Amino acid sequence: MALQYLGLRNLGLRKTSLIDFPGKLAAVVFTHGCPLRCPYCHNPELVNGPLPESFLPAAEVLAFLRKRAKLLGGVVVSGGEPLLHTDLPQLITEIGAMGLNVKVDTSGALPQPLAEILRLQAITYVAMDIKTAPGRYPELGVEWAPVAESMELLRASGKAYEFRTTCAPGLVEPADLAAIETVIQPGERWKRLIRANSGAVRLCGH
Numbered sequence: 532m533a534l535q536y537l538g539l540r541n542l543g544l545r546k547t548s549l550i551d552f553p554g555k556l557a558a559v560v561f562t563h564g565c566p567l568r569c570p571y572c573h574n575p576e577l578v579n580g581p582l583p584e585s586f587l588p589a590a591e592v593l594a595f596l597r598k599r600a601k602l603l604g605g606v607v608v609s610g611g612e613p614l615l616h617t618d619l620p621q622l623i624t625e626i627g628a629m630g631l632n633v634k635v636d637t638s639g640a641l642p643q644p645l646a647e648i649l650r651l652q653a654i655t656y657v658a659m660d661i662k663t664a665p666g667r668y669p670e671l672g673v674e675w676a677p678v679a680e681s682m683e684l685l686r687a688s689g690k691a692y693e694f695r696t697t698c699a700p701g702l703v704e705p706a707d708l709a710a711i712e713t714v715i716q717p718g719e720r721w722k723r724l725i726r727a728n729s730g731a732v733r734l735c736g737h
């Protein structure tokens with residue numbers, strides 16, 4: 532399939548990860564741009580600046596994935612916010628055609644494109660951030676309602692999913708965690724991560 536990349540002409544790449552795709556050795560692909568404004572974001576250039584220098588042409592990243600497809604269990608598409616890009620379904624389909632499972636990391640702020648990618652067979656896992664208490668989402672520049680809609684889409688999708696919260700001081704206080712807990716259903720996977728001051732945890736700092 533010939534790809535016509537719009538927003539995804541260039542991608543970041545972590546060649547291997549044992550921690551980003553549960554149970555799989557994965558490569559992680561990073562996209563540029565994010566609608567949120569997390570106060571602890573360690574990579575603002577990934578949010579709305581020019582493309583980071585480390586980004587590679589998408590064709591180069593895809594060639595790497597194709598070469599490693601037999602060794603990898605899957606590919607994580609992370610950001611930034613991958614769902615910002617209208618050509619994301621093409622990228623996922625292209626990776627799926629290599630025989631690889633795809634996991635997407637998202638903020639949940641964009642339910643419509645989420646619904647679209649959940650229809651793709653290649654998607655087997657979605658990790659969605661719950662950044663803070665529902666009432667505090669306007670502090671991040673987005674509303675809670677679309678995030679709640681994304682949660683419902685995941686529940687109805689039949690795909691594996693998890694919610695995760697980075698316990699960043701100032702944004703996630705004990706009262707905020709309690710408020711988040713009220714929107715998590717019994718039995719749902721909800722990871723709570725401690726924010727490392729080094730900022731070395733992830734390229735995007737989710």
Ligand code: SF4
Binds near residue numbers: 565573
């Ligand atoms: S931490 Fe992640 S979700 Fe938050 S602004 Fe940065 S890239 Fe966006």
